[in-house]
Amino acid sequence: xxxxxxxxxxxxxxxxxxxxxxxxRKSSSVLNWKENSKKWSVLEVxxxxxxxxxxYEPNFKSVIEQSPESNGESSPMQRTLLGRLxxxxxxxxxxxxxxxxxxxxxxxxxxxDKLEDxxxxxxxxxxxxxxxIKSARKKNLAGRKIPTALGEKVKFYIxxxxxFLLAHEDRHLVQIQNILKAAK
Numbered sequence: 001x002x003x004x005x006x007x008x009x010x011x012x013x014x015x016x017x018x019x020x021x022x023x024x025r026k027s028s029s030v031l032n033w034k035e036n037s038k039k040w041s042v043l044e045v046x047x048x049x050x051x052x053x054x055x056y057e058p059n060f061k062s063v064i065e066q067s068p069e070s071n072g073e074s075s076p077m078q079r080t081l082l083g084r085l086x087x088x089x090x091x092x093x094x095x096x097x098x099x100x101x102x103x104x105x106x107x108x109x110x111x112x113d114k115l116e117d118x119x120x121x122x123x124x125x126x127x128x129x130x131x132x133i134k135s136a137r138k139k140n141l142a143g144r145k146i147p148t149a150l151g152e153k154v155k156f157y158i159x160x161x162x163x164f165l166l167a168h169e170d171r172h173l174v175q176i177q178n179i180l181k182a183a184k
Contacts, residue, residue, distance in 0.1 A: 005137035044109035053125040059146035090167035
């Protein structure tokens, strides 16, 4: 299987479009609504996604910038065992999240009182993520890995990490849709 950056970019753009067109039109009270104190609001979910992008961006940028230009040939998709498992565990099955998980403390959302710009901040990070995908498709990234949130010892290949982040985002878009259904 070859790396398909175009497919990743389309996937990423669909997610951004959903947030911009559907979430951007919701009232502040809906966006801040929480089922209970242990659950997140829509804005808190977006803040969490922003924090995830912030952690991965510098690593993507550094490796992509330091990689040689591609000779125009598509690279085979390289995967790690943990990467495959992580993508599978994050990817929702239809409108259901496969496995419930708690996040790391450094990915916890901010106090929702400070989240008035959460949608635009997320969209800005998403735009930069898309630029990284565009840059990656021009580079030879064979064998290039970046650390995950688990630290330097656990690394994913660049395209695999893009897929992981998209699967993670899909998981949270299902969460957002469920919040919005419950908030009605």
